[in-house]
Amino acid sequence: xxxxxxxxxxxxxxxxxxxxxxxxxxxxxxxxxxxxxxxxxxxxxxxxxxxxxxxxxxxxxxxxxxxxxxxxxxxxxxxxxxxxxxxxxxxxxxxxxxxxxxxxxxxxxxxxxxxxxxxxxxxxxxxxxxxxxxxxxxxxxxxxxxxxxxxxxxxxxxxxxxxxxxxxxxxxxxxxxxxxxxxxxxxxxxxxxxxxxxxxxxxxxxxxxxxxxxxxxxxxxxxxxxxxxxxxxxxxxxxxxxxxxxxxxxxxxxxxxxxxxxxxxxxxxxxxxxxxxxxxxxxxxxxxxxxxxxxxxxxx
Numbered sequence: 001x002x003x004x005x006x007x008x009x010x011x012x013x014x015x016x017x018x019x020x021x022x023x024x025x026x027x028x029x030x031x032x033x034x035x036x037x038x039x040x041x042x043x044x045x046x047x048x049x050x051x052x053x054x055x056x057x058x059x060x061x062x063x064x065x066x067x068x069x070x071x072x073x074x075x076x077x078x079x080x081x082x083x084x085x086x087x088x089x090x091x092x093x094x095x096x097x098x099x100x101x102x103x104x105x106x107x108x109x110x111x112x113x114x115x116x117x118x119x120x121x122x123x124x125x126x127x128x129x130x131x132x133x134x135x136x137x138x139x140x141x142x143x144x145x146x147x148x149x150x151x152x153x154x155x156x157x158x159x160x161x162x163x164x165x166x167x168x169x170x171x172x173x174x175x176x177x178x179x180x181x182x183x184x185x186x187x188x189x190x191x192x193x194x195x196x197x198x199x200x201x202x203x204x205x206x207x208x209x210x211x212x213x214x215x216x217x218x219x220x221x222x223x224x225x226x227x228x229x230x231x232x233x234x235x236x237x238x239x240x241x242x243x244x245x246x247x248x249x250x251x252x253x254x255x256x257x258x259x260x261x262x263x264x265x266x267x268x269x270x271x272x273x274x275x276x277x278x279x280x281x282x283x284x285x286x287x288x289x290x291x292x293x294x295x296x297x298x299x300x
Contacts, residue, residue: 013037013038014038014039014058014059014060014131014135015038015039015040015041015056015058015059016033016038016039016040016041016058016059016060016061016062016127016131017040017041017042017043017049017052017053017056017058017060017061017062018030018033018040018041018042018043018061018062019042019043019044019045019046019048019049019061019062019063019064019067019072019075020044020062020063020064020067020093021044021045021064021067021068022064023044025064025093025116025118026042026044028118028120029062029118029120029123030042032120032123032124033124036124036128041056041058045067045068045069045070046067046069046070046071046072046074046075047069047070049061049063049075050075050078053079053085057084057085057088058088059088059131059134059135060088060089060090060091060127060130060131060134061079061088061089061090061091062091062093062114062123062127063075063076063090063091063092063093063110064092064093065092065093065094065095065098065101065104065105065113066094066101072092072105073104073105073107073108074108076090076092076105076108076109076110077108077109079109080108080109083168087134087137087138088134089111089112089130089131089133089134090109090110090111091110091111091112091113091114091123091126091127091130092105092110092112092113092114093113093114093115093116093118094113094114094115094116095115095116111130112126112130114126149166149222149223149224150163150164150166150167150168150169150170150222150223150224151163151164151167151220151221151222151223152164152167152171152187152208152220152221152222152223153218153219153220153221154187154188154191154218154219154220154221155218156218158184158187158188158191158219159184160183160184160187161218166223167223170200170206170223170225171183171206171223173200173201173206174186174198174199174200174206186198186208187208187221190208190209190210190221191210191219191221193210194209194210195207195208195209195210196208197226200225204225204226205225205226206223206224206225206226207223207224207225207226208221208222208223209221209222209223209224240282241279241282244265244275245275245278245279245282247265248261248265248272248275248276248279249279249291249295250295251264251265252276252279252288252291252292252295253292253295255292258272258273258276276288276291279291
C-alpha cells in the first residue's frame with residue numbers, strides 16, 4: 001500500500017545539457033546536477049549534443065572544450081549562429097593551464113569556464129548564476145517586446161552586440177538581415193544622431209532612438225514603429241480639417257501672419273480668422289503657438 005501523504009517530487013526547475021567525451025566526468029556531473037534538481041541531458045560529442053538540442057532547448061550547457069570530431073568551440077559557434085539556441089549560456093570545461101582554450105571559449109560565445117579536475121561546488125554555483133542571469137535577460141527581453149518596442153545594444157565600436165526578437169524582426173524587414181552591413185551602419189548613425197528612421201515596405205517607418213549608455217562601453221537603442229507621413233497627415237479622421245483649413249494651418253506653421261495667409265491664398269482677412277477658429281477648435285487649442293506646435297508634428 002502506498003503512502004498517499006508522501007509529497008511528490010518537485011518538477012525540475014531547469015534543464016542542463018552536459019557534453020563531454022569522458023564517461024566518468026559525464027556521470028559525475030549528471031549525478032550532481034540531478035541532486036540539485038536539474039533535468040539533465042547528456043551527450044558524448046557534438047553530434048549527440050545537436051540531436052539533443054533538436055528535441056529540448058536547455059537552460060544551460062556544460063561543454064567540454066576538447067572532444068573528438070567537432071570540438072566544443074566549433075559547437076558553441078554553431079549554437080550562437082542559430083537564433084533559437086543563441087540565448088543558451090555555455091560554460092566551458094577546460095584544462096587549468098590552457099589559456100588559449102579559455103580565450104577561444106570566450107571568443108566563440110561562452111559565458112564562463114571551469115577548470116579540470118572539476119570542483120563540483122564551483123561548477124554548480126557558476127552554472128546556477130548564468131542560468132539565472134540568462135532567464136532574467138530573457139524575461140526582460142520579452143517584456144520589452146510585449147510593450148511594442150525593440151531593443152538593441154551596441155558595443156564601444158558601434159557594433160551590434162545584442163538585439164531583442166522584435167528588433168530582429170524589424171531589422172530583417174528593413175535590411176534583409178539584422179547583421180547586414182547596412183543595418184550596422186544605420187544603427188551606428190542612430191547612435192551618433194540620437195534618432196533616425198528608415199521606411200519599411202508597406203509598414204510605415206522604423207525609428208531608432210539612442211537612449212544612452214546601458215553599461216560599460218555599451219549603448220542602448222530603442223526601436224519602434226511609426227506611421228508614414230501620409231498616415232500622419234492632418235486629413236486623418238481624428239483631425240478632420242478641410243483642404244482649405246489644411247492650407248491655412250500649413251502657412252501658419254511657417255510663421256505667416258493672418259494678412260500674409262489671406263494674400264497668399266486669395267481670401268479675405270475675415271475668412272482666414274474664421275478658418276483659424278475652426279482649426280483651433282478641431283485641434284483642441286486656444287493659441288497660435290499651440291496650433292503651430294501641433295502643425296509641426298502633423299505636417300512634418
